[in-house]
């Protein structure tokens with residue numbers, strides 16, 4: 001098969017019949033890639049009793065859904081998911097396959113890539129289509145997947161290509177790609193596959209019960225985030241951030257330095273090794289603006305930065321900057337917001 005005619009795939013991660021946000025985000029990016037290549041965009045949906053999710057995948061941009069519905073796929077297990085993906089990829093031969101860089105995606109994608117010996121770029125922050133010339137052989141390749149990700153601690157952005165093996169596989173961080181607005185009523189084709197590998201597969205683990213840890217912080221869904229850095233100075237001072245966030249109906253986040261200093265919990269960390277967020281309003285308090293932090297918040301719609309150092313890099317991405325001591329600025333902001341709310 002001519003590889004350049006292969007479909008673009010996104011892995012439609014679901015758990016207990018609920019699609020992950022990242023699957024819908026990837027459809028937005030996948031739509032762009034598939035349109036550029038002039039090929040169909042397909043979502044791969046694995047699970048048990050999950051056919052009903054296909055409608056949502058179509059509304060968010062998929063032309064096709066490759067569905068494997070089997071009781072052995074009811075709960076994620078690397079063996080059953082990996083073997084099913086390998087069989088599907090060998091059968092349909094997509095040219096691109098992208099997964100969310102979730103716990104599941106980070107477990108599944110490398111094992112599929114390793115079995116197919118096709119390579120994988122993990123944690124991409126941008127995916128585009130472009131041409132590439134091998135500097136050694138001068139061989140030219142058209143329409144490759146340009147897989148961009150931060151490297152060397154975020155100090156450079158590396159663009160990685162995979163010209164000689166298929167499919168081109170990548171994982172993309174949650175919250176980085178933009179979800180399309182759903183098109184209600186948009187439909188597509190469901191292609192049902194019976195994975196032969198599952199017929200004889202003995203699962204080594206039987207899932208008896210799933211117990212979820214309660215999640216107290218929802219940074220990804222927050223419209224307003226008040227984030228603090230090392231400049232906040234203490235855990236005690238972080239209470240001011242909580243007060244402002246509460247007054248604005250938002251949530252508190254932090255830098256890695258703030259987490260390391262014990263000012264806030266790890267689940268609040270924003271950035272390259274934390275959560276990626278795009279709230280309507282991001283208030284950065286005592287944050288210098290290191291690239292690793294910016295990687296997780298610079299797509300916020302409005303950014304206000306408060307910092308005593310007028311040269312701090314955070315001001316380069318801020319829409320509004322306040323040069324000042326947050327111990328003086330925050331109480332005034334809290335007072336003003338509360339006065340307005342009355």
Ligand SMILES: Cc1cc2nc3c(=O)[nH]c(=O)nc-3n(C[C@H](O)[C@H](O)[C@H](O)COP(=O)(O)OP(=O)(O)OC[C@H]3O[C@@H](n4cnc5c(N)ncnc54)[C@H](O)[C@@H]3O)c2cc1C
Pocket residue numbers: 153154228229230231232254255256257258269270271272273274275285286287288289290291292293296306307308309312324325326327
């Ligand atoms: C591989 C790798 C991954 C990383 N991942 C992440 C990540 O996911 N997220 C992340 O955040 N970082 C990450 N980092 C760390 C990152 O490089 C920075 O060290 C970190 O973001 C700095 O945090 P900060 O801005 O809170 O602290 P600092 O850089 O120390 O900045 C503190 C700021 O507070 C200001 N300030 C001080 N006092 C006041 C005051 N009273 N009022 C107002 N402003 C004041 C100072 O002027 C300064 O600009 C990572 C680093 C590496 C190498």
